[in-house]
Amino acid sequence: MYEFIFYLSSVIAVIAAGAILVVRHPVHAALYLIVSLLALALLFFLLGAPLLAAFQVMLYAGAILVLFLFMMMVMNLRTERNLPLLLPANWGGMALLALLLWLVLLLLLSRSSLDMADNIMVIGPTAVGNALFGPYLVVVEAAAILLLAALVAALYLSRKGKR
Amino acid sequence: MIPLSHSLAIAALLFVLGLAVVLLRRELLFILIGLEVMLNGVALTAIAAGQYWGNADGQVLVIMLMTVTAAEVVVALILVWLAYDHYKAVRVETLTHLKDETERSSS
Numbered sequence: 001m002y003e004f005i006f007y008l009s010s011v012i013a014v015i016a017a018g019a020i021l022v023v024r025h026p027v028h029a030a031l032y033l034i035v036s037l038l039a040l041a042l043l044f045f046l047l048g049a050p051l052l053a054a055f056q057v058m059l060y061a062g063a064i065l066v067l068f069l070f071m072m073m074v075m076n077l078r079t080e081r082n083l084p085l086l087l088p089a090n091w092g093g094m095a096l097l098a099l100l101l102w103l104v105l106l107l108l109l110s111r112s113s114l115d116m117a118d119n120i121m122v123i124g125p126t127a128v129g130n131a132l133f134g135p136y137l138v139v140v141e142a143a144a145i146l147l148l149a150a151l152v153a154a155l156y157l158s159r160k161g162k163r
Numbered sequence: 164m165i166p167l168s169h170s171l172a173i174a175a176l177l178f179v180l181g182l183a184v185v186l187l188r189r190e191l192l193f194i195l196i197g198l199e200v201m202l203n204g205v206a207l208t209a210i211a212a213g214q215y216w217g218n219a220d221g222q223v224l225v226i227m228l229m230t231v232t233a234a235e236v237v238v239a240l241i242l243v244w245l246a247y248d249h250y251k252a253v254r255v256e257t258l259t260h261l262k263d264e265t266e267r268s269s270s
Contacts, residue, residue, distance in 0.1 A: 006165055010173045017180040017200050026192040033196055036177075040203055047170065047214045052206075052222050059229050064199075064236055071240045072192065075247065119164045123219050131219040132226065139223065143230040150234035157241040 002120075006046050009104050013039035016097050028094070030068050035097045037061045042105065051125040170211035178204030189255050191243045195236065202232050 016036035020029045041056035132140060177200055184197030206225045213221020246252045 003165065007169075014173065014176050014180070017177055020184050020193070020196055020200065021180065021187065026190070026196070029193060029196045033199055036200065037203065040207060043170075043173075043207060044210055047165070047210055049210050049214065049222050052210060052225050055226065055229060056206075059233070060203075064229075064233055067236060068195075068240070071244070075244050121214060121217060123214065123217075123222065127219040128222045128226075131223050136220075136223050139227055143227060146230060146234050150237050153238045154241055157238070157245060 002046070005104055005108050006043065009039045009042040009046070009101065012036075012097055012101050012104070013043065016094070019093060019097075026072055027069065030065060030072065031094045032097075033068075034061050034065050035094050035101065037065065038098070039101055042101065042108070046108075046120070048120045048122040050122065051128050167211060167215045171208060174204045174207040174211065176204075177201075177207065180204075190253055191246065191255060192253070194255070195239055195243070198235075199232070202228060 013036045016032045016039065019032045020036075023029050023032065037056060037060045041053045041061070044050075044056055045053035181197045181200030181202075181204060184200060185194050188194065188197065206228055209221040209224045209228070211221075213219065213224070246258060250257060252258050
């Protein structure tokens, strides 16, 4: 049962990633990418990394992809002339994949988690935090410098005037 | 228990799909989305390997990867917007004139 859930969600992730190749509008591609990221979050949870599953939903699908969608809608780049922003006929694919993913999640939650807790090795948030702020503290500081550099670059590139 | 090779196969498939999006779809936004798919294949590789070896280093690597992705997306989206604003370019074929005429057309 555990293997079935794992392979079904991986199939959803791969199909949603393959659908990016064939869709025409970038907003559809971003929505398919969100479905793929949610399926990957389920994979992370099944592999035994619950902290990263939560981060995948919160940071990737919640922050980065929403930033993507927001910038796409604000910029309004017209790849094809006079195309409406969202074609109603193309909602079906990603809605079907998201519904399937939700059913997989229900299937996972309806099982008693005790029967598969013995063969998944869960590495929880405590171990990750100990590793992150123990031997990898330099990585955290490098991430802080990287975010500062990205902030400076964003402010510099989006300044007014000198166009 | 899922064997490591299956997780690695799925991650490789995701990576190849993202690479195909980068190489085949020649629009700037699709290239960024393909980069996201490739980075997620890498993240799945790191987490599967970390669970296989039983330590938290893979998850630390993925947290670092998410930070790098956020910084990359912010700067790249502004660059895409500037490319559209200056050259009306949404595809990479129109951005190949990195020569003298860009100086003249921008100023």
